[in-house]
Amino acid sequence: MKTIVRNLLLTLLVLIPAAQATGPSPSAQALAFTCAGCHGTDGSSVGPSSPSIAGMDPDVFVDAMLDYKNDRRSSTIMKRIALGYTDEQIREMGFFFYRQQLRNRPQVTDPELVALGRKLHDAHCEKCHEGGGRPGDAGTLAGQWMPYLEHAMSDYLNDERPWPRKMERKVKDAIKAEGERAIPALIHYYGSQQ
Numbered sequence: 001m002k003t004i005v006r007n008l009l010l011t012l013l014v015l016i017p018a019a020q021a022t023g024p025s026p027s028a029q030a031l032a033f034t035c036a037g038c039h040g041t042d043g044s045s046v047g048p049s050s051p052s053i054a055g056m057d058p059d060v061f062v063d064a065m066l067d068y069k070n071d072r073r074s075s076t077i078m079k080r081i082a083l084g085y086t087d088e089q090i091r092e093m094g095f096f097f098y099r100q101q102l103r104n105r106p107q108v109t110d111p112e113l114v115a116l117g118r119k120l121h122d123a124h125c126e127k128c129h130e131g132g133g134r135p136g137d138a139g140t141l142a143g144q145w146m147p148y149l150e151h152a153m154s155d156y157l158n159d160e161r162p163w164p165r166k167m168e169r170k171v172k173d174a175i176k177a178e179g180e181r182a183i184p185a186l187i188h189y190y191g192s193q194q
């Protein structure tokens with residue numbers, strides 16, 4: 001009898017950790033491993049078409065993921081990825097990436113366009129994208145990958161992504177002021193920041 005009880009206890013001891021492993025949801029860091037291939041292990045992406053998401057404002061992060069999930073924002077892959085997570089898991093990942101340090105990588109920029117872009121930014125964008133577009137409640141522009149910013153701007157201009165309140169007029173003012181050079185100049189300015 002004693003051995004049966006003992007064996008039962010041993011079996012329980014073996015089973016409990018296994019049950020726990022499948023029980024609670026994995027940590028935000030574990031969830032974020034799935035993102036590492038494109039956004040880097042800590043949210044500073046290595047490739048030019050995946051944006052860096054380290055230090056991203058958690059509300060902007062959650063809105064972006066829900067917009068992908070619910071077809072409000074066009075994407076090449078993020079819709080499929082966002083669909084794999086509950087809203088709660090998305091919130092947890094948002095806080096995880098917010099706590100990561102953004103590390104910008106150098107990009108090739110044209111000094112003349114950078115100077116023009118700075119001027120346009122100060123006149124039309126700084127009000128919402130403070131500090132030259134540093135991470136904040138209007139997302140991250142400073143140091144962001146330039147090919148990603150090109151996609152983002154053309155999505156807005158082609159109405160494939162809803163315009164943030166009052167941004168459309170400011171972007172169109174910049175285009176009115178400098179024509180075709182306006183958007184490339186702004187992108188070179190953001191890309192020049194480290």
Ligand code: HEC
Binds near residue numbers: 034049065078139140
């Ligand atoms: C296969 C590459 C890939 C993987 C894996 C991936 N992403 Fe993305 N992510 C992208 C690309 C590319 C974009 C730009 C939108 C698009 O085209 O889908 C993007 C955009 C985003 C944005 C919007 C950023 C902004 O500045 O508005 C967020 C937030 C994001 N991804 C979060 C995640 C999270 C969280 C994961 C993991 C659960 C993840 N991504 C996994 C490639 C990827």
Ligand code: HEC
Binds near residue numbers: 051129138167
């Ligand atoms: C009235 C406020 C406001 C102004 C002015 C504004 N923006 Fe924005 N912008 C936002 C907000 C809020 C977001 C956050 C993302 C969203 O809601 O789509 C954003 C997002 C963006 C993004 C996408 C970032 C990403 O990670 O995908 C780009 C690019 C951008 N803005 C460029 C500009 C430029 C260039 C100007 C000036 C010509 C400008 N914005 C002026 C509010 C503004």
